[in-house]
Amino acid sequence: MSLLVVGSVAYDGIETPFGKVDRILGGSATYISLTSSYFAENVNLVGVVGKDFADEDIELLKSKKVDLTGLQIDKSGNTFFWQGKYHYDLNNRDTLDTQLNVFEHFDPVIPEEYKNARYVALGNIEPSLQSKVLEQIDKPDFVVMDTMNFWIDGALDALKKTLKKVDLLVINDSEARELADEPNLLKAAEIVRSMGPESLIIKKGEHGALLFAGTEIFSAPAYPVIDIFDPTGAGDSFLGGMLGWIAYTNDRTPQNLRRSVIFGSVMASFCVEKFGPERLKDLTEKEIYDRYREFRALSQIPELD
Numbered sequence: 165m166s167l168l169v170v171g172s173v174a175y176d177g178i179e180t181p182f183g184k185v186d187r188i189l190g191g192s193a194t195y196i197s198l199t200s201s202y203f204a205e206n207v208n209l210v211g212v213v214g215k216d217f218a219d220e221d222i223e224l225l226k227s228k229k230v231d232l233t234g235l236q237i238d239k240s241g242n243t244f245f246w247q248g249k250y251h252y253d254l255n256n257r258d259t260l261d262t263q264l265n266v267f268e269h270f271d272p273v274i275p276e277e278y279k280n281a282r283y284v285a286l287g288n289i290e291p292s293l294q295s296k297v298l299e300q301i302d303k304p305d306f307v308v309m310d311t312m313n314f315w316i317d318g319a320l321d322a323l324k325k326t327l328k329k330v331d332l333l334v335i336n337d338s339e340a341r342e343l344a345d346e347p348n349l350l351k352a353a354e355i356v357r358s359m360g361p362e363s364l365i366i367k368k369g370e371h372g373a374l375l376f377a378g379t380e381i382f383s384a385p386a387y388p389v390i391d392i393f394d395p396t397g398a399g400d401s402f403l404g405g406m407l408g409w410i411a412y413t414n415d416r417t418p419q420n421l422r423r424s425v426i427f428g429s430v431m432a433s434f435c436v437e438k439f440g441p442e443r444l445k446d447l448t449e450k451e452i453y454d455r456y457r458e459f460r461a462l463s464q465i466p467e468l469d
């Protein structure tokens with residue numbers, strides 16, 4: 165099934181305790197597209213880049229069969245630029261610079277041929293733009309959305325409107341607590357689901373993720389990655405792997421949503437092994453499925469005798 169991805173396409177400057185890159189391909193839509201392309205049949209990207217966007221980055225996305233009909237090239241300025249620095253524990257990062265550039269006036273226009281998308285990934289952008297995307301699409305089967313504290317603080321009304329139209333929300337634990345105004349995660353999940361999304365995934369960074377779907381709660385383990393170089397894009401890679409799997413299988417049962425959470429975790433665990441999207445460029449099917457099996461083995465709880 166085809167998958168429509170909307171979000172930022174960026175250049176990032178990243179510093180971690182293990183190294184530094186001044187400028188590398190980034191953005192939520194980039195990570196979601198690259199990771200979901202390993203599963204979904206067609207990945208259609210909607211975003212904007214500027215006059216400085218490199219041909220090799222276009223070629224990388226094309227090489228993964230990501231359709232770029234919906235990628236606007238705005239020659240009036242440069243591509244969105246974000247710069248961040250991670251602390252020693254890699255869980256916290258400081259944003260050092262955000263240059264919106266052509267992203268400031270981004271108006272997502274969905275090409276005619278994308279309007280019948282069955283699966284939609286709304287990357288972390290202004291909630292009113294996420295709504296605008298949904299208004300242009302003919303009744304999709306499954307809409308997944310990401311957001312962040314910035315929008316919970318600054319655009320809560322628009323965010324609540326968008327939430328009514330999505331099937332699955334993916335957020336981290338601090339965002340869930342803030343959105344629900346409730347410190348207990350289980351209670352927070354109930355409150356967030358009452359705002360619209362039938363299903364909810366709460367990511368707990370290096371400690372795994374919780375899935376709430378139907379009446380079930382599923383607790384996914386985190387993969388003990390030995391060589392973490394750069395966490396940038398891990399959240400978006402999770403979303404891409406997860407929704408890519410759902411679109412590929414066209415199966416939204418709670419059982420398959422559980423699998424999707426593991427495929428999301430698999431892609432996030434690869435993402436952090438190298439700087440930027442480097443590790444996501446040439447994964448093999450075998451590497452992906454082997455790691456899925458490692459995840460399964462990690463959380464086998466033995467029967468009681």
Ligand code: AMP
Pocket residue numbers: 172174175176189190191192246262288289395396397398399400401
């Ligand atoms: P993640 O690490 O998954 O939360 O996402 C990191 C990506 O988000 C980076 O590649 C950035 O380019 C992108 N990003 C950072 N700030 C913003 C923002 N305000 N709007 C859209 N994308 C952003």
